[in-house]
Amino acid sequence: xGFLKRVFIKKIVDDLISINGTEFEYFCKPVFEIITGESSxxxxxxxxxxxxxxxxxxxxxxxxxxxxCGTDNNYFDVFGKNFDDLIKxxxxxxxxxxxxxxxxxxxxxxxKIILFANQEAKGGRLDSVNKVIRHIGIxxxxxxxxxxxxxxxxxxxxxxxxxxxxxxDYLPTASQIYSAISMQNDLPTLPxxxxxxxxxxxxxxxxSRNKVSIIxxxxxxxxxxxxxxxxxxxxxxxxxxxxxxxGENEDLNFKSVKVGxxxxxxxLANLCATYKTLxxxxxxxxxxxxxxxxxxxxxxxxxxxxxxxxxRSARREICFHLSEMNIEESKKFxxxxxxxxxxxxxxxxxxxxxxxxxxxxxxxIIREEEYSSSELDNFLVEISQISEEVVRxxxxxxxxxxxxxxxxxxxxxxxxISLIDSEQISNFIxxxxxxMKAIRNLEKLSLIIRSGINHSSIHSVVLLSIxxxxxxxxxxxxxxxxxxxxxxxxxxxKRSSYYSFCVMHNKLLNELYKQDLSDINRKAxxxxxxxxxxxxxxxxxxxxxxxxxxxxxxxxxxxxxxxxKLELRLISVDRKQNEDEYQxxxxxxxxxxxxxxxxxxxxxxxxxxxxxxIAKIYFWKGDxxxxxxxxxxxxxxxxxxxxxxxxxxxxxxxxKSYDKVEKYVETFLSNINPEQSYSVVLSFYDLISNSQYxxxxxxxxxxxxxxxxxxxxxxxxxxxxxxxxxxxxxxxYLGYNLPEAFESLCSNLPAPDNVIENKxxxxxxxxxxxxxxRLYKYSQRQDREQKLNETSKLAEQYYIECQPANDFDNLKVxxxxxxxxxxxxxxxxxxxxxxxxxxxYQNAAKQLRGVNDDKGAIIAIDEAITGAQRGDCxxxxxxxxxxxxxxxxxxSDTDKALEVLAEAIEKQNNPKTKKAxxxxxxxxxxxx
Numbered sequence: 001x002g003f004l005k006r007v008f009i010k011k012i013v014d015d016l017i018s019i020n021g022t023e024f025e026y027f028c029k030p031v032f033e034i035i036t037g038e039s040s041x042x043x044x045x046x047x048x049x050x051x052x053x054x055x056x057x058x059x060x061x062x063x064x065x066x067x068x069c070g071t072d073n074n075y076f077d078v079f080g081k082n083f084d085d086l087i088k089x090x091x092x093x094x095x096x097x098x099x100x101x102x103x104x105x106x107x108x109x110x111x112k113i114i115l116f117a118n119q120e121a122k123g124g125r126l127d128s129v130n131k132v133i134r135h136i137g138i139x140x141x142x143x144x145x146x147x148x149x150x151x152x153x154x155x156x157x158x159x160x161x162x163x164x165x166x167x168x169d170y171l172p173t174a175s176q177i178y179s180a181i182s183m184q185n186d187l188p189t190l191p192x193x194x195x196x197x198x199x200x201x202x203x204x205x206x207x208s209r210n211k212v213s214i215i216x217x218x219x220x221x222x223x224x225x226x227x228x229x230x231x232x233x234x235x236x237x238x239x240x241x242x243x244x245x246x247g248e249n250e251d252l253n254f255k256s257v258k259v260g261x262x263x264x265x266x267x268l269a270n271l272c273a274t275y276k277t278l279x280x281x282x283x284x285x286x287x288x289x290x291x292x293x294x295x296x297x298x299x300x301x302x303x304x305x306x307x308x309x310x311x312r313s314a315r316r317e318i319c320f321h322l323s324e325m326n327i328e329e330s331k332k333f334x335x336x337x338x339x340x341x342x343x344x345x346x347x348x349x350x351x352x353x354x355x356x357x358x359x360x361x362x363x364x365i366i367r368e369e370e371y372s373s374s375e376l377d378n379f380l381v382e383i384s385q386i387s388e389e390v391v392r393x394x395x396x397x398x399x400x401x402x403x404x405x406x407x408x409x410x411x412x413x414x415x416x417i418s419l420i421d422s423e424q425i426s427n428f429i430x431x432x433x434x435x436m437k438a439i440r441n442l443e444k445l446s447l448i449i450r451s452g453i454n455h456s457s458i459h460s461v462v463l464l465s466i467x468x469x470x471x472x473x474x475x476x477x478x479x480x481x482x483x484x485x486x487x488x489x490x491x492x493x494k495r496s497s498y499y500s501f502c503v504m505h506n507k508l509l510n511e512l513y514k515q516d517l518s519d520i521n522r523k524a525x526x527x528x529x530x531x532x533x534x535x536x537x538x539x540x541x542x543x544x545x546x547x548x549x550x551x552x553x554x555x556x557x558x559x560x561x562x563x564x565k566l567e568l569r570l571i572s573v574d575r576k577q578n579e580d581e582y583q584x585x586x587x588x589x590x591x592x593x594x595x596x597x598x599x600x601x602x603x604x605x606x607x608x609x610x611x612x613x614i615a616k617i618y619f620w621k622g623d624x625x626x627x628x629x630x631x632x633x634x635x636x637x638x639x640x641x642x643x644x645x646x647x648x649x650x651x652x653x654x655x656k657s658y659d660k661v662e663k664y665v666e667t668f669l670s671n672i673n674p675e676q677s678y679s680v681v682l683s684f685y686d687l688i689s690n691s692q693y694x695x696x697x698x699x700x701x702x703x704x705x706x707x708x709x710x711x712x713x714x715x716x717x718x719x720x721x722x723x724x725x726x727x728x729x730x731x732x733y734l735g736y737n738l739p740e741a742f743e744s745l746c747s748n749l750p751a752p753d754n755v756i757e758n759k760x761x762x763x764x765x766x767x768x769x770x771x772x773x774r775l776y777k778y779s780q781r782q783d784r785e786q787k788l789n790e791t792s793k794l795a796e797q798y799y800i801e802c803q804p805a806n807d808f809d810n811l812k813v814x815x816x817x818x819x820x821x822x823x824x825x826x827x828x829x830x831x832x833x834x835x836x837x838x839x840x841y842q843n844a845a846k847q848l849r850g851v852n853d854d855k856g857a858i859i860a861i862d863e864a865i866t867g868a869q870r871g872d873c874x875x876x877x878x879x880x881x882x883x884x885x886x887x888x889x890x891x892s893d894t895d896k897a898l899e900v901l902a903e904a905i906e907k908q909n910n911p912k913t914k915k916a917x918x919x920x921x922x923x924x925x926x927x928x
Contacts, residue, residue, distance in 0.1 A: 003740040004177060004713075005155050007706040011174035012151035016118040019170055021071045025057050028116045030166045031145075031153055032067040035114060036060050040067070056107050065112045068103045070095055075119040076146065079128040091132050100133065100142055112141040121146035161189030165450040169436055175453050176714035188243060188451055190232055193336040193360070194225065195329050203230055203320050207278075207304055210318045212292045214307045217322035220357025220395040220461050223308035224282050226322060230306065231280055238304075239275035242268065245282045245424060245457065252286055254298055259750075266750040270797065272299040274790045281307045283423070283460070288314035324354030337363035344376055351384045357395045357461055361402045364445050395461050403465040406445070413438050414466045415475035417448075419483075420508055423463060425456045426501040432486045433479065454500040480512055484521035491527045491560060492605070496678055496714060502532045523549055523557045530564055539572045554596055556606055563613050566592060570617070586621040590614055608638050616647060624651050642668060642680045649687055658692050665693070669700040672707065678715045682722045685711070689729035691874070697733060705741050712745055721752060721761050728764035731771035737912075739775050746772055751798075762802040763809060769795035770816045777819075792820045807833045807840075815843055823850040838867035842881055849888050861885045879907035883917060894928050 019027060025042070033040050040058045059066040072095045079086065079094070091097055096115065103113045121129070126146060133142050145153070157163050158178070168175045206213045207230065215223045231241050244257055254272065256265040271277055277299070281291070284307045292314075295305050312319045325333065330349045333356065334340075352358045362383065371379060386397050407414060412434060417425065425448065430439050439456060442448045451457040458466075466472075490498040502509065506529065513525040526549075530542055546565040551558040566589045575582040593614045600607045615630035628651045635644040649664040668684055685708070688696040701708045715723040727734075727746060734742035751765045773791040776784055799813045810832045817826035826847045833840050845860035861884050868878040882904035889897035901921050908914045 004709065004744040005158070007709050008158070008174055008177040009148065009151040009155050010706050011177050011710055012154055012171055013120055013147045015171040015174050016147040016150065019071065019118050021069070023170060024069050024071050024116070024118050027167060027170045028067065028069050028150070029058050030163055031116070031150055032058055032114060034153060034157055034160075034163060036065050056103050056110075059107065059110070063107055063109050065114065066103050066107045066110045067114045067116065068099045070099050070115065070117045071119075073119070075117045076121040076125040076129065079121070079125040079132070080123055081128075083128060083131055086128060086132065087135060091136065094132075096129050096144065097132060097136070100138065104138070104140060110140065112143070115142065115144045116150060117144070117146050118150075119146060120148050159189070162191070162450070163189075165453070168453055169431075173710055173714075177710055178453065188228055188449075190228060191225070191449075193333060194229065195325065195333050195336070196229060197222070197226055197325060197329055199226060199320070199322060200229055200233070204233065206318065206320055207234070207306055211299070211303070212288065212295060212305045212307065212314075212318060214288060214309055214312070214314055214319045215322050216309045216312045216319060218395075219310060220355060220399075220459065221322050221324065222356040223322055225356065227280050227282065227306055227308050231278065234278055237276075238278045240271060241278045241280070242271075243280050243282065245451075246284055252281065252284070252291060254294055266752055268750060269298040270794060271750045272303050274300070274794055276300055276302045278303070279305045281305060284309045325356060326354060330354040330359060333359055334363060338367050340366070340376065341373075344373075344380070347380050348383075351380060352394070352398070355395055357459065358398045360446060361395075361398050361462075364447075365402050365405060368445055396464065399461045399465040400468060403447075403462065403469065406447075407469055407471065410442065410447075411471075412475055412479075413442060414469060415472040416479050417458065417463065418467050418469070418472050419476045419479050420505060421463070421467065422505065422508070423458055423460055424451070424504060425458060426504045427454055427456055428497040428501040429483065429486065429505070430456075432490075433482050454497065455504060480515070480517065481521065483512070484517065484524045487524040487528050488520070488557060491524060491531075492556060494531065494677070498528075499531065502528045506532055519549060520557060523561055527557070527560050527564065530561075539568050543568050543572075554599060554606070556609070559596070559606060559609060562596075563593075563609070567613075570620070583621055586617050589617050593617075608634070608641060612641070612643055612647075615644075619647060619651065624654060627651060642676060646680050646683050646687075649684070653687060653690070661687065662693065662696055665696050665700070669696075672711065678711070679722060681711050682715060682726045686722075686726045686729055689726070689733065697730075701730070701734075702737055705738055709741055709745060716745070716749070721758065721764075724752070724761060724768070725764045728767035731767050732774075735771040735775045739779075743772065743775060759802045762798045763804070763812075766795045766798035766802065766816075767812070769798070770819065774819060796820070804829070804832075807835050811839060811843060814847070818843060818846045818850060821850060823847050826850070836863075838864040838873045838877065838881065841867065842884060845884060845888065854888055854891060857888045858885065861888060876907075876909060879904045879909075882907065890924060894924055898924055898928075 016024075016027075029040055029042055038060050040060055042058045056066040057069045075095055078089070079096075081089075092101065096117070099115055100113055103110070103115075107113075121144075126144060126149075129144055130142075154164065154167065164178060168178065171178075203213070203215060203226065215227055217223055228243075231243065235241060242257075242259055244252075244259055246252065254269045255267045257268050259266050259268070268277075268279065272279065272295070284291075288307065288309075291305060291307070295303075312321065324330075327349060330353070331345050334345050334348055337360070348359070348362060352362060366376060366379070369375070369379075382401075383398070386394060386401075403414070413430075416430065416433060420426075420429075427439060427450075439448065439450065443450055443456070447462055448456045448458045509525050509529050513522055513529060517525075526545060530546075533542060543565055546561050546568075549558075549561065551562045551565075570582070570585050570589055573582045573585055593610050597607065597610045597614065600610065611630065611634050615627045615634060618624075618630065619627035628648065631644050631648045631651070635641055635648065638644065645664045645668050649661045652658075652660040652664075665684055665688060668680070672681060685701070687693070688700065712723055712727065731742070731746075746768050749768065752761065769791045773788060773795060776787040776791060781787070795816055799816055802809075804810045804813050810829045814826045814829035814833075817823070817829065826843075830840070830844055830847060841860045841864035845857040845864065848854075848857040848860060861881060864881045865878065865885065867873060868875065868881055882900055886897045886901035886904060889900060898921060901917060901924070905914055905917045905921065908917060
């Protein structure tokens with residue numbers, strides 16, 4: 001957490017530099033409110049006109065404290081001078097001092113000024129500004145926050161999800177770090193109007209006694225909120241708390257669950273089995289007895305499930321029926337939402353009772369409309385005329401009343417919500433079609449709740465009220481076309497937010513695809529659907545669907561689908577069994593793409609797409625020379641093509657032309673920006689995991705670890721398996737050289753849901769756990785034994801289940817069992833290895849030493865040393881083999897062991913390892 005928090009702060013500082021003045025004011029307003037502890041009045045510029053009424057940017061309600069924002073370039077630069085030189089200047093003209101004096105002039109009654117700057121005040125410049133303020137006689141309290149100071153406040157309030165999510169749209173890179181800081185961030189924040197209810201105590205008791213507990217009650221009665229309060233109270237008692245929002249009639253499978261901002265469903269079975277976990281299943285409508293049986297099978301004894309449900313669907317002793325808030329709780333809730341007199345508070349409670357959703361909706365409209373006393377009386381008369389129905393009916397009626405009042409103001413917003421028709425809404429599609437302000441405006445009225453970086457939530461009662469509006473049909477039809485227009489653009493680039501939308505609203509995409517839309521729109525929808533469909537499982541179905549379209553127009557949407565179809569056909573061929581068929585099919589793909597290419601204009605994105613895939617197919621079929629020539633030519637035409645750089649780097653890596661690989665690594669990784677494909681970024685990191693690229697790893701991972709962590713974090717919650725594979729390939733390196741960063745990224749990292757079907761992913765996840773095990777093994781942490789048990793259990797499970805079938809994987813699994821001292825299992829996997837190279841003999845020696853066969857271990861390690869001397873592996877591994885031999889000898893002949901260890905130290909190039917071995921030699925010598 002500490003490491004990721006430092007990275008988070010750095011990325012906020014980086015992101016703030018590019019914010020303009022207006023954006024920075026909106027960004028700083030919630031920060032100002034956190035500092036002052038009260039709401040503020042925004043009186044500066046807005047998005048449409050400037051100024052409004054006074055030139056301070058915001059203030060608290062009595063103008064005792066005012067806030068001012070500055071975004072000028074070089075805001076603090078002049079304050080780098082020596083103080084004596086500085087005061088010789090006209091300091092009143094420097095931007096920070098001008099902003100302070102302006103705030104004083106326009107808010108003479110204020111006692112405190114808070115100045116925010118989006119620039120960093122390096123090298124003591126902040127102290128210099130404060131000295132100048134005192135020097136020129138400003139007596140008011142002035143507090144200055146540069147970008148780092150602002151970032152520190154945000155990081156200190158990382159647990160305040162509502163606060164963080166109000167800022168996150170302005171922080172494109174820091175937002176990715178936030179999503180990776182902790183699985184605890186998947187727990188929604190407590191709302192500002194949260195009331196602790198007396199019903200919490202019996203529910204806490206219920207959870208402590210039972211593995212599965214249920215809160216049930218009518219819609220809008222506050223089941224989710226009270227469960228959230230319980231979850232926050234129990235934070236310290238569980239390793240991980242997971243909030244799972246289940247849609248209507250959604251089945252639950254612990255091996256495939258949508259959690260928070262993870263685009264890919266996660267396999268929670270292994271998490272619950274390994275860690276003490278609390279899982280909240282919100283809006284559950286399935287069979288509770290099935291959950292009980294399954295959870296008992298997969299979870300630790302201390303793990304728990306808390307369910308919220310409309311009905312009591314289980315035996316009485318594990319259920320709690322939630323009813324209305326009592327009178328005192330209801331009044332407290334109203335007073336937290338609106339400022340009205342006690343008479344009106346009493347009337348609201350008399351008319352509505354203690355139904356939380358009804359109270360919330362009524363408070364929203366009173367707050368938004370700013371009713372006078374007489375208008376409030378009239379509104380309450382209107383409420384009182386709602387007939388005395390069951391509570392659920394009343395909540396729906398009041399919701400209909402509120403939504404009806406806003407139906408014109410938010411016509412397009414409601415139409416889009418109705419079209420999506422889901423309690424989870426993608427922020428991506430809202431922002432693309434309606435702009436960023438749309439979500440904020442609905443959030444202000446509590447009609448939706450910002451639930452994560454990528455999505456917002458809407459209550460089922462409010463969603464039903466919106467769906468019941470009769471005037472949305474025309475707008476809905478128009479929005480269908482607008483969604484398709486967004487996809488026509490985004491299909492080409494496939495950014496992470498696009499994937500998030502396609503995963504979250506896959507059902508919507510499929511429903512739209514089946515409707516009578518234009519061919520071009522249905523093509524856009526089909527391509528988006530393919531991106532979130534398992535191509536290996538549904539190859540033939542996808543091919544059949546694509547073949548229904550005429551793809552002869554050579555435009556981007558046609559070619560994207562055509563290339564998908566051609567490549568799906570190619571990967572459908574079992575190459576191991578039918579190499580000739582594979583080669584024939586590859587030639588057919590190349591021939592088809594060549595024909596298309598002849599009719600394209602030079603230097604178009606479409607030409608780049610087609611020629612890139614021609615070269616890629618040559619590479620796939622084994623003709624690296626032709627692929628290299630084509631990619632080189634293509635890179636000359638399109639010098640910024642990151643895909644061409646990657647493919648050429650891979651080809652040169654296969655040819656062992658490592659210097660040429662490093663050239664492309666340098667070009668790409670030294671210029672990473674948010675517009676680049678994360679898939680390509682990850683692929684370059686994967687490439688340099690090879691031990692040949694020591695200098696590249698030092699330069700682009702070790703020396704810029706914050707950027708590396710940011711790049712990986714950006715994709716850990718995406719629909720890609722790729723980040724797991726990259727972390728796997730780099731796990732040994734990261735665990736040894738950057739243990740804090742590695743643990744921050746990987747501890748408590750759940751497995752994706754397809755880990756069981758994907759053996760490569762299974763192996764990658766096991767590798768990560770093995771490296772974590774090694775990290776914990778040599779740590780001094782208090783929970784060391786617990787962590788060792790957790791990681792070894794996960795690694796062993798997935799190593800065995802992936803059924804390694806080649807020498808490389810069998811050796812890896814054998815090394816793991818040697819590490820955890822299960823030597824018989826290690827021997828089983830060593831016996832499966834056919835090619836006996838130096839690394840086989842090195843691990844055979846460790847296994848033999850583990851069973852106290854030192855004589856056999858010496859014979860084996862000598863074979864490894866001889867192989868290294870013969871050139872069977874890289875020369876730098878010789879020092880490792882010599883160190884292993886010294887460890888074996890030390891049990892019987894310390895003098896000989898010291899002699900061998902001295903040779904190992906001499907040949908070791910890594911300073912950190914060299915130092916550790918020398919310390920070991922000193923300890924051995926002392927014992928002699």
